Amino acid sequence: MKDKSELSYSNIVRLPRYYRFLSMLSKQGKDKISSAALAEIMGVTSSQIRQDFSCFGLSGQQGYGYSVSQLLSEIGILLGLSEKKSAILIGAGNIGTAVANLSYDDKGFEIKAAFDKDKSLIGKSINGIRILDISSIGEYVKNAIPECAFLCIPEDSAPEIVRELYELGVKCFWNFSHYDIKTEYTDAKVENVHLGDSLMRLSYLMSKQ
Amino acid sequence: MKDKSELSYSNIVRLPRYYRFLSMLSKQGKDKISSAALAEIMGVTSSQIRQDFSCFGLSGQQGYGYSVSQLLSEIGILLGLSEKKSAILIGAGNIGTAVANLSYDDKGFEIKAAFDKDKSLIGKSINGIRILDISSIGEYVKNAIPECAFLCIPEDSAPEIVRELYELGVKCFWNFSHYDIKTEYTDAKVENVHLGDSLMRLSYLMSKQ
């Protein structure tokens, strides 16, 4: 197996998709799959699957195929799904509420607290997560030391919050704002969800022709 | 300018990001930018910018640079942001509510109605959008003929709804479910937002090393 850090971004992007399809097969009671059969289901080439699996350090059995349960468990480990990482939610508006209500049991995260500046929300809970005053975030982070922040706030307030969090040692972000964290903090670990960009791509697809 | 349909996916993915950075420059009052200066701001190479712009059919002036307002307006046209496309929202839960509350004025869409199966939601409104009974969707679509559906429902109910919509002529989807529309309906225009996949990638980034 290659060093994990050698995985290219193209590889990483496909990893969760493999996990999803293999979970489905597992639920269906399948425990043996060939690269050709999986390729058919996923709409990719069997070559790519074998190449990817080889990069991921996953092996099958020649003449037989791969074990679904084994693939699942190894991809789960690779993705770090079994290590619960603590997160805080910044912004308890519409997006924040939706994010708070996702299920995190099987995804390696746990939201410990939420923060908002809206006084009317403070003290309430979403999905069992207490909403605290954003002004208390420095104090909270110093004590609780969350590993990661889910950034569900508008772009204009993002730079300030990110700076504060980063200086307190929070360097991983699930970023729903348009603020470009990586260009400012190159060593931060960031996964962006840009709903606006996604929608514009749909607009493009619908407009052409 | 090349035929629009010749744009590769790598090109399309970058298009909204250019739009965002150029909007920012425009707000700052800049109306002249060189590929080198834009590259610096966006953290990419100037070669890529010139190549992309050339693919997009955008031109500058040799020895001078590009006009921000001109780029913005042409990328806006390319993305189809000025043609309002009608959409319906399927699912008025947490994600659906968040999606209903996004601003669509400048993104080329308008949500005409929302649908849910939860009787307690029916008749209410989110952000001025009426929530209708999901069982009336066939009738609604036949009359209103929306161009696009925003799919904010769990995966298990997605296949059935997509089939119904597709057969009624709705072939464009902003898909928040994990149901793989493209493999079933190859001519559908689909933009996926897979929050689970995104979170797993973050988990991967945080787990390695």
Next chain:
DNA sequence: TAGATTGTTAATCGATTAACAATC
């Protein structure tokens, strides 16, 4: 004119696919 910067061609790099020997 001289300097700057585009637009384009060619070179490089990386990712995907094809082929097939290894082997279960």
Next chain:
DNA sequence: TAGATTGTTAATCGATTAACAATC
């Protein structure tokens, strides 16, 4: 053993970068 399928190497394809002539 024969058939199936992996694992890997080589070939192809596409995307990114570098270079520079064209030209404002």
